[in-house]
Amino acid sequence: DAGVIQSPRHEVTEMGQEVTLRCKPISGHDYLFWYRQTMMRGLELLIYFNNNVPIDDSGMPEDRFSAKMPNASFSTLKIQPSEPRDSAVYFCASSLGRGYGEQYFGPGTRLTVT
Amino acid sequence: AQSVAQPEDQVNVAEGNPLTVKCTYSVSGNPYLFWYVQYPNRGLQFLLKYITGDNLVKGSYGFEAEFNKSQTSFHLKKPSALVSDSALYFCAVRDEDDKIIFGKGTRLHILP
Numbered sequence: 001d002a003g004v005i006q007s008p009r010h011e012v013t014e015m016g017q018e019v020t021l022r023c024k025p026i027s028g029h030d031y032l033f034w035y036r037q038t039m040m041r042g043l044e045l046l047i048y049f050n051n052n053v054p055i056d057d058s059g060m061p062e063d064r065f066s067a068k069m070p071n072a073s074f075s076t077l078k079i080q081p082s083e084p085r086d087s088a089v090y091f092c093a094s095s096l097g098r099g100y101g102e103q104y105f106g107p108g109t110r111l112t113v114t
Numbered sequence: 115a116q117s118v119a120q121p122e123d124q125v126n127v128a129e130g131n132p133l134t135v136k137c138t139y140s141v142s143g144n145p146y147l148f149w150y151v152q153y154p155n156r157g158l159q160f161l162l163k164y165i166t167g168d169n170l171v172k173g174s175y176g177f178e179a180e181f182n183k184s185q186t187s188f189h190l191k192k193p194s195a196l197v198s199d200s201a202l203y204f205c206a207v208r209d210e211d212d213k214i215i216f217g218k219g220t221r222l223h224i225l226p
Contacts, residue, residue, distance in 0.1 A: 043204065043216045056211065091157050103214060105157030
């Protein structure tokens with residue numbers, strides 16, 4: 001298996017633009033997680049899905065952020081409009097099961113908003 | 115609420131020496147604990163987990179962790195450090211909603 005795939009790996013955009021981050025989880029995994037990592041705040045869970053259904057989005061910072069999982073092999077995290085404070089590394093992770101199973105992380109998308 | 119604390123932002127160890135990265139936890143009920151490692155420009159990688167059973171848990175790359183209930187600790191250890199072990203290490207705990215809560219991370223530097 002290729003592991004969790006994220007695209008793009010790097011994204012530079014101007015404030016106010018829409019940004020879409022993409023994730024392909026490991027085949028067969030039933031949980032998908034979106035995290036954000038910054039120096040100031042560390043690793044934050046934004047939202048997670050179980051069998052394509054959003055379960056907990058309490059970590060999503062505000063309405064500018066939205067996430068979808070239209071099928072078991074694809075998820076998107078969208079920021080509209082983007083702001084400089086959204087600059088961070090965004091990780092997607094998947095797991096088989098939730099609290100007991102280990103999570104497999106993608107390589108991340110480094111987002112820079114100028 | 116469940117939480118973990120990593121009291122050291124950075125740990126420096128000479129190559130070949132034993133290493134310890136500290137983690138303490140606060141949970142209600144039985145703790146489910148994890149260690150992950152992050153190499154530069156990479157996502158986190160699972161190292162090991164404690165669910166139940168033996169207090170000494172063995173994981174990837176020669177790492178192990180010791181669960182100590184009385185001290186509420188779950189320290190990561192390795193008998194002989196390698197330069198390639200230099201990375202960012204995260205302790206994590208499962209919370210009451212079954213989410214994994216990560217600590218702030220400890221940067222481990224292995225000095226040649």
